[in-house]
Amino acid sequence: ALKMVFLHSDWVEFEPVKKAVRTADDVEKEKKRIENALVVLTSVEKGDESVVGEAVEEIEDVAVKVGEKRIVIYPWAHLSSDLEKPEKALKILEEMEEALRNKGYEVYRAPFGWYKRFSISVKGHPLSELSREVKKGRKDAEDTGGSHYRIVGQYIVLPDGKIDDIKDGYKERFPGVKAVVKDELGGEFSAEPPAHVELMKRLGIAEREPVADAGCLRWLPNGAFMFELVRRRAWDEVVGKLDYVYPVISPTIIDKADKGVRWLVDHFPERHYKVLPGGRVPKEKDLFLKTSGDYGIFSLHRDTTYSYKDLPVCFAELETDYRYEQRGELRGMHRIREFHMQNMHTLCRDIEEGWRVFEEMWKGIANVFEDMGFGADVFVLYSERDIWERKKEDVVRWAKEYGKPVVVFIVEAEGVYMAAWIDIVVVDSKGRPIETGTAQLDTRSAGPWGMYYADERGQKREAVVVHAGFGMERAFAAMLEKFAREGRAYYEDWLAPVQARVIPVSREHIKYAEEVARKLNKLGVRADLDDSDETLGKKVRRAHTEWIRYVVVVGAEEEKSGTVSVTDRADGSKKVVTPEELAEKIRENCRGKPYLPRVGPLYVSRRPVFGM
Template identity: 35%
Template sequence: MRIFALHSDRIWYRVREKAVASASEPEVPEASYQEVLVLFTAFETFDSELSIPRAVEAIKSIAERLGVTELVLYPWVHLTDQPAPFQQALDLYERLLKALKDAGFSTHRVPIGWYKEFEIKVKGHPLAESLRTIGPVELERPKEATEVREEEEEASRFVILYPDGREEEVTDWKNVEDEDLKIVVRNEVFGKPPSGREPAHIDLMRRLELVDYEPSSDVGHFRFYPEGTLVKRLIEDLAFDVARRLGAMEIETPLLYRLDDPAIASQAARFRERNYQIPTGKTTLILRFAGDFGLFSMMRDMNISYRDLPLSFYEISPSFRLEQRGECVGLRRLRAFTMPDIHSFVSDVEQGMEMYEKFFLEYHRLLKELGIEYAVVFRVVAKLYEKLKPDMLRMLSAVNKPALIEILPKMKHYWALKHEFQVVDTSEGNAQLSTVQLDVEDSERYGIFYVDRDGNRKPGVIVHTSMGSVERMIYAILETAAKASKRGAKPMLPLWLAPTQVRVIPVSPENIEYAVEIAKKLNELQIRADVDDRELTLAKRVREAERRWIPYIVVVGKKEQETGLLSIRRRSDGVEYSATLDDLVSEIKSETKERPFKPLNVPMRLSRRPVFVGSS
């Protein structure tokens, strides 16, 4: 059983339609409650009546701490990927409701088995949000899991660190000046209330015919249409360019690994219940969820000298994480994704911080050029905070941003320091893009050593880093465009990433041949151009180009054909002007310089192009 408790000023709900055919008619189809503790509750397959007393004790501890006696029990299946069957969940819901009443609480029932719309206003104090997991009674947690849970329950300290060295304790997210950081602080420190809104990119990825859900696969697995595949490949090429610029060597390692290998089992234990496992005759195989598996095995077999350091490797590969069903939201969080990873093996923390800062600044430059706004979050072990603080300040000064700092009481992970560039989307959700992690444990743990000047074998430090999964980068780019649209700007993809960079529209059938000739020349010069030769009005074809975010619209008629001057509409600033083909080429080339290029991935003439989503 999972319980997400929210101390709320107000909650309102209204029943819409049945989610389960056998659900009873609601006694209260619409209601509003004030000053309550809302309990979003998911019942799981292993829950039984023995789980109820433990759930009541967990709820009592929260309510007593808050001084609350009025509860709203809200069934919320999305908290788990192992939901109980409806009749089992209904029985547990009734038992929990009765047990809470018997414990002296005033309780409010919310219909179970129905789709509902709701609004909630959560209080902003540090104790307003709590998540409780009631595990199966009959199973004891292994010792390692118990130790990890105990560590996780130790409270972190949160501060805002400014580039000028100021440091403020986090007491209220509303006081944070940076708008993106404000939302991140609220979500990370105080808990994000369910908004009920869908991020804008989910509609955009379909409308632009880039990406879509794949109903024949698992949750969190997607199909990429031709233009989406083109965008994906361009970002993959960009990731390779970044790795090459940073001096990394490209490698390739398998997708499947044996769980009876102690090193693999140790890594997999960090992601308990979050990995795909494939039982075979003799062992169980696991699908990779990170880039460490094969690389660490490779490095363990290498002979490494201090002269070789820093030593960096790059790999881009499909990765798989069995995220909870309710956590899978469009391209923000998936179960299958493409991850470009760089790992740098260095001699010590000092050399590690040199590489760390290099990666930090490279990813800042990358996101800035992509127009992606982000907030900075650092997480650091308390005993190293003061020592590493000057490094953090230097990086924050370089990007001119404050950061949320989570100061952990002790080592909980393999890293002593990490940061994340967090993007905030249109639903006020946030997600990690680029990250760098200073790993001070795995070198020795996995037997990766180098030989120092004196001939001694020594463990080093590993800097883990990624610009972010390719899918999440598409999510960030689309969400950035949607936020720009809300501010009154025209949404668009970066020019180098636009599946069609120039659309040529002939005024009449007599101009089609000329339009095709222009598009062919542009494509030969490595500018993606197509021709809208469909039997539609000129106005409709122009509107369609605008709807598909085409960066340059070129309209050609008799006048353009006679003078050689093209009529151009530039999306980025809305300017309409005339120019020669050579001038247009020069303008686009200057904007896409040093960026990856791939040719059109669809027929050049729209009359010969299939429609993948809906109708054109």
């Protein structure tokens, strides 16, 4: 590949000292200083003549984003051990220089083939140091195919509704803005594991499955319990609230022979898990495990006859998807190979109806996250310029409504089927963005898939498609990361597997503690009882490490008065109340949310420690 490191500099100085190769540039040994420039350290590897165009696009992409018109191409052999022959490498660098100059950039090239003295002052913003790798047919080493977009403008909509350019001050003020802009430009983040990797195991939520492929998790009892509650909450928010949504279930194994499938794979390539059929299935079958719900849901939309009066129509599915992420990319519940998606795909009559559904869908997802106890750090809208100009007042309203900034990237699509899409982003404990939920306005898929409706005149019309969804694993990762950043160690009441832990001061109060725990369960509170022989202090600490919000201590005074002493970890308050009063508070906090009774034994001593 052609490898490049981008340094946005206040200044750069270089001075040729001694020729390193016979074909070095013929230049004078004089120092040159260039102010305010994008310096591109470049190594040309063997066979790179074909990627000059891609490299120039990549350079221009970064230049636009950092707002720089002055470019310095700096030959830097140290990025590779497989260098092209000097004469060929020089030719490629000259072609890059000429192409950039033809695009209106002020271009300088440091002498090729020389040992040089070199000094640089790099600007301090998050995008000042980036790296890219360019190969034939793809711009970014992390992508696998032709679904690309080009950013041609960027703005920020502040929580007060002001629209401005993205400035360094906003990146420092809003960590989410800093993270998404850095990520969009290919910036590097800490390699340390984020907080949720340890928390998901310690809290009994999930862990890797040793008999499965890497990146496949097993949900432990606490995690599976909360998973089901979130699934029901998402159902209530979408299927239960919107009268145009229908639940469906579609197959996991997809056949690439279908022309719609082939079109989708070409325009949204993924790392597929291939299915190797046995028996009498023809060997030429090209089967794979689905990477998203589009395939089966698009097929169902295609096979359904619609009138304009029927639309919008949405199919919702909780599905299991597969993506063969590279091993080095796997990270906890954030980047995995098998994952669960709550997906919705809606057919709409036109852009206006699609935009309304688009907003309903992403807000529904955001509502689920808010109920889980975390909100977005930032919203990121990618939009074609025409839609942004027509709908910017809506975006201003969103920023004000949620009190969060919206980063806006104006894009020109190159094979992407979305005209606009929005990501709900949470920043993890190491500063990385987690794209937790999304909605997409798709103006291109209906034709290739044959998703039509009959208009008022009975004429066949292509529908507009709205995709929306969120990954269950990513939602839990985002929740744990947000809580870790905030120093929070308890769940929302409706989501907690155990809402209250009853702890007797001593064994002589076990009977009363059991009465309290059983009464709370009958009143709709998920309560258990720590009947171990450990000290009161250790029992309280165990409840804390298990993220149980209400620690209910009972002793002689409480037994005599029929009360309990409750510590609420949300605010640290301690109160003496009746079991009925505690139950009423918890029920009130859970009002409107799905409910499941406690699972497992009442006594903590009878509960095993699950997993590795």
